[in-house]
Amino acid sequence: GAVVSQxxxxxxxxxxxxxxxxxxxxxxxxxxxxxxxxxxxQSLMLMATSNEGSKATYExxxxxxxxxxxxxxxxxxxxxxxxxxxxxxxxxxxxxxxGAYNSPLHFGNGTRLTVT
Amino acid sequence: xxxxxxxxxxxxxxxxxxxxxxxxYSDSASNYxxxxxxxxxxxxxxxxxxxxxxxxxxxxxIAVTLNKTAKHFSLHITETQPEDSAVYFxxxxxxxxxxxxxxxxxxxxx
Numbered sequence: 001g002a003v004v005s006q007x008x009x010x011x012x013x014x015x016x017x018x019x020x021x022x023x024x025x026x027x028x029x030x031x032x033x034x035x036x037x038x039x040x041x042q043s044l045m046l047m048a049t050s051n052e053g054s055k056a057t058y059e060x061x062x063x064x065x066x067x068x069x070x071x072x073x074x075x076x077x078x079x080x081x082x083x084x085x086x087x088x089x090x091x092x093x094x095x096x097x098x099g100a101y102n103s104p105l106h107f108g109n110g111t112r113l114t115v116t
Numbered sequence: 117x118x119x120x121x122x123x124x125x126x127x128x129x130x131x132x133x134x135x136x137x138x139x140x141y142s143d144s145a146s147n148y149x150x151x152x153x154x155x156x157x158x159x160x161x162x163x164x165x166x167x168x169x170x171x172x173x174x175x176x177x178i179a180v181t182l183n184k185t186a187k188h189f190s191l192h193i194t195e196t197q198p199e200d201s202a203v204y205f206x207x208x209x210x211x212x213x214x215x216x217x218x219x220x221x222x223x224x225x226x
Contacts (some may be wrong), residue, residue, distance in 0.1 A: 006159070041176060043205065043216045044160070093159045099210070104150065105214055107159035 006108030023094030028040045029074035030096035038091040084115040118143040122217030139206035140188040146208040
């Protein structure tokens with residue numbers, strides 16, 4: 001089945017530093033990837049849609065200069081949290097679509113970010 | 117935009133019993149309805165999905181039903197097992213974006 005790999009699984013960083021999270025589709029090509037954020041015991045909130053070779057589309061309220069998304073190839077998207085602050089601490093999850101729109105969406109195992 | 121409501125927020129059942137989780141959606145144009153299972157510290161795993169041209173779909177102990185008129189869909193788990201314990205999310209979409217429900221924490225007691 002379709003596998004989405006996310007790295008790192010957890011990271012601790014100091015305030016003011018930047019952190020990069022990678023999302024890879026291992027056995028399929030993904031023209032579209034999605035980044036979600038999840039707070040404890042809450043649902044998944046879509047942050048942005050990442051399209052290969054073009055700029056990401058951000059959801060309302062998500063700062064594009066703070067959460068930089070790059071989708072340079074059909075199998076890799078990255079999310080960089082810039083100048084991280086404690087309030088950015090969260091569980092970040094990427095997902096990738098296996099085929100055309102409305103085909104199954106597969107998720108990575110998430111990255112637990114803690115900003116101290 | 118689409119809004120998805122999910123009930124109940126928590127559900128406890130005895131092993132072997134059935135569990136039912138219900139979701140309602142607001143956008144009548146939504147046509148794809150997946151269900152995800154999320155275990156602690158992991159990403160959501162797709163367990164079953166249904167499209168708007170189908171009323172019911174079954175995969176072993178898991179089934180999903182869809183009522184387009186009422187705009188609601190349900191997840192049914194039969195013969196529950198302790199390893200079914202997790203948080204379950206429903207979702208709906210008509211475009212590229214999935215809108216998730218608020219989640220149901222299912223606990224199956226042995």
